[in-house]
Amino acid sequence: MILRHVTIDCAEPYELGTFWSQVTGWPLSDEDEPGDPEVLLVAPSPVPGLLFIRVPEGKTVKNRIHFDWMPTDRTRDEEVERIISLGAKLHEDHRKADGRGWVTLRDPEGNEFCVERGEAERAS
Incomplete structure (x- = not known):
């Protein structure tokens, strides 16, 4: 399948x-x-x-499933800023002082999704 x-x-x-x-x-x-x-x-x-x-019907509750995106040619923070400039909204910020963590955004219709660190950031 x-x-x-x-x-x-x-x-x-x-x-x-x-x-x-x-x-x-x-x-x-x-x-x-x-x-x-x-x-x-x-x-x-x-x-x-x-x-x-x-x-x-419109969205009324938190998504039961969502996307976790990992940038390939930008840092997580650069990608978050880029996506916000396209119309997403910051929902929850789970970034940690040591660089780990993720950011939860909402698309223009309110669907939640996350942006994680890219491979280069994970390797360093």
Whole structure:
């Protein structure tokens, strides 16, 4: 069995997909347009794509599942600042004085996700 997509319920699929495209660098499907009820963010193989689907109800409680992202070409702190500049909000800061820890952010629709230290930071 192969995990094909991770599906995210949202109010505005194209707008949220565009935010995540800017965060990840992954493109939206060529078939998707503003106003579409579902939008696919195409991930590099073998990573599953992110499928954003419009639902009528808004987010009301903490996510039961979330993404933990690890930057590949920036530090954790640089990545946090970049993602905030794209429209995310700081939710919880779990950084420690010794450099370990993570930061929990919320995307424009309030979904929580974490940014951890990158491999270079972990090695030092």
